[in-house]
Amino acid sequence: MVKYAGAFALGIFVAGKVGAGLVWCLILTWILTLAVMAGRSRRRGRDSSQWLSVALLLLWCLAGIIRLTSVNENQPFSVREYIGRKVTVQGNIRGVPQILNGSAGERRVRYELELKHRLASAEGLPQPLRGGLRITAAQAESQPVGAAGDSMVATGTIRRFNVYHNPGQPDAETALAVRGLDARMTALPGTLRITRHDGMATFADYLFRWRTQVRTALLQAMPNTDASLVMGMLFGGYDGIDRQTVRDFAATGIVHILSVSGSHIALVAGAIFWLTRRVGLHDTGSAMVAGLAMIAYGLISGFSAPVVRSVVMGAIAMAAIGLGQRDVAARALTLAVIGMLVYEPRYLFDISFQLSVACTGGLLFFAPFLQECLEPFKRCKATRFAVTGIGATVAAELAVLPLQAWYFGVLPTYSLLANVIVVPLLETVILAGLAGIVLAGGMTGVSQVIFVGISLLTGMAVELNRFLSRLPLAVVSLPAFGLWGCAGYYFVITWLCGIWKIADWSPSDVRRKMKKNPVKSAGLTLFAAACVALAWQQPGPLQVHFIDVGQGDATLVITPHGRSVLIDTGGTPGPQTEFDVGERVVVPYLRHYGVSTVDCLILTHNHQDHAGGAAAVANMLGVRQALLHVPESDESPAILRLRRAMRNRGMRDAADVEKFKVDGVCFQLYQAGNAVSMASGRSVKKQSESENGQSTVVRIEFGRYSFLVTGDLEGESETRIGKMPMGMSTVLKVGHHGGRKSTQREFLTKVCPQYAVISVGVDNRYGHPAPETLNRLREWPVGLFRTDRDGAVVFHSNGQDLTVSRTIP
DSSP: OHHHHHHHHHHHHHHHHTOSHHHHHHHHHHHHHHHHHHHHHHHTTOOOHHHHHHHHHHHHHHHHHHHHHHHHSOOTTBGGGGTTOEEEEEEEEEEEEEEEOOSTTEEEEEEEEEEEEEEOTTTOSOEEOBSEEEEEEEEETTSOOOOTTOEEEEEEEOBOOOOOOOTTOOOHHHHHHHTTOOEEEEOOTTOOEEEOOOSOOOHHHHHHHHHHHHHHHHHTTSOHHHHHHHHHHHHOOOTTOOHHHHHHHHHTTOGGGGSOOHHHHHHHHHHHHHHHHHTTOOHHHHHHHHHHHHHHHHHHHOOOHHHHHHHHHHHHHHHHHHTTOOOOHHHHHHHHHHHHHHHOGGGGGOHHHHHHHHHHHHHHHTHHHHHHHTGGGOOSHHHHHHHHHHHHHHHHHHHHHHHHHHHTOEEETTHHHHHHHHHHHHHHHHHHHHHHHHHTTTOHHHHHHHHHHHHHHHHHHHHHHHHHHTSTTSEEEOOOOOHHHHHHHHHHHHHHTTSOOOTTOSHHHHHHHHHHSHHHHHHHHHHHHHHHHHHHHSOOOEEEEEOOOSSSOOEEEEOTTSOEEEEOOOOOSSSOOSOOHIIIIIHHHHHHTTOOSBSEEEESOOOHHHHTTHHHHHHHTOBSOEEEOOOGGGOOHHHHHHHHHHTTOSEEEGGGOOEEEETTEEEEEEETTEEEOTTTOOEEEOOOSSSGGGOEEEEEEETTEEEEEOTTOOTHHHHHHHTSSOOOOSEEEOGGGGOTTSSOHHHHHHHOOSEEEEOOOTTOTTOOSOHHHHHHHHHTTOEEEEHHHHOSEEEEEOSSOEEEEESOO
């Protein structure tokens, strides 16, 4: 059954990444070919079962393709048809609204709306409209916030979600679609109208009120920080949790404890099963009570994908225990995965689904082998308990290692210690917290004592975890494995665990042969190590990455020997928000490609959308040298944060650096705020018309190819740069996100690019890139790439050849 689940998942993956049309034809052709071969084998009296088995696997793969295609088809009257248009919509609020920071006297509220109609006074009758819409509205503090079930009318422009399409970035767009959200809107001032729902309260209403009461009870016994953390562990979510605490949990590899998942469900089920067995219930009764407890916990925590999957798998396991068939865990996992993917095939692209399935698979398939290896250390009850926990943790870590590398780019070195020391404390907090909530209805005093105790335990766990996260080498860089690397890794690890073997080449057979011929084995080992070391020392191609940071700029240059130069760091334009692009987008991208420290950071100018992420990069990775040309009197908050992060060390004025080389890659810096004296040919200081015009321009040259990164260069500044002694460039990063005044014809004639890249946000409010700029680029012409449509754009060059790839096919 596992292989059929794998084939079904493969069909979904291929349809999602490649497209269904061509794949359908190929698979149908393969099935027909295999059927013909099976028929011939049968006529000749041979066994045809192998051909039929392969054909069945291909049919499962085809079923996965069909299922995903049916989900992705646009429904009639979909809100997606109105993207880019200003409309008035009506629908019902679902879920609990999220209150965001706002200006004085008002607050920003984010609603999720289940659409019903599109209202248009000119057309008379309302038109049907389907789908989910996220609406952000500014409301006065005196205006009540809507609740689940309330009717809402709002006017605004329907826009796509501004998500980041980079390798290793979780697929946020698919995650939103799974939640039923198809688009977003910012309600225009004065257009928001909410009508209270006077009917029977929904389950969501009761759940919201009950959670509010639970939080109130917790706040009576503990500080707000502890209450937020306990609420996160009990019901999921990061609301109110200190951001540094979340970073510390991530650094030790236990951040999953803040989201209700399989570990929480298993913990509750195991505790209930053990308790009921202690009071005298037999296996059937205990399994039934534990199953009901899992369903109840799933209801109060919200049936997210990991919770549903865990409850389904747990229910199957408990049913098996009740029926006296305990050894069905692998089958339960497989049935749960197939059921989830049939219901919602896009779960396959969800990071929590992938991590949870991999972790559970590791516990089922890798843990028995590791427990057998650790058997000599189980000398008493205490060591048996510790060794069992260590084996389970290592098995889970081995299973998720490729996913850890792909999404996070780091390996938490002290994850094992955190799972052995910190996690048991937090699991005690979860169980005691649930017990306190149950007792709060009739034994308030007892529940308050429990809440005080879990507050102390929570504080102790947070401090222990903080200590582990501050130890040297707490986080080690772990570059992404790649597709073939992942396949090779799982091939070797499953072979080592004895899940499969080739003829007489099982791990025990290999060990026996190595002991028999130790000299030959040592020689082969040394030869293999030398080959790996030699391959590691070989230079790779130059890589120039134009990272998708939304409405901002960030360019990563990785030299042939792996040194890194980062030009701009992105950042949310306008006022600083809680979302740090440096921490959430740029740093994960750099880690994905194995960048552990930035050798040189160049900031073209001090605007938030170019320098906003610099402080996070310096704090989380470290920067050896930063180059920027900004007078101290004009330094923006982003630059001030960078200075604090670097403690004013390693920062130089970019105007003092004209050229430098790294691994044979030449970087030339030009100051757009400097004019050129035609008489002497030397630079002369001249005040630019704007901060955009003072951008530092960086030209990167390697072999036959060169790249020109222009910051927010436009207009008069382009003319001044064009007068400087600068050659043509193969690739042009278009200035100011493709603004109207950027990339004039004279500048294009000077640069003469073959490719142009525009770093720009989806449906941004500035109208970038401007139609005039796009027309000039088409007339040139150039190969045009845009991060809002292509995602991250990556150029590779060995100095003689140039290739380009993009994240969105």
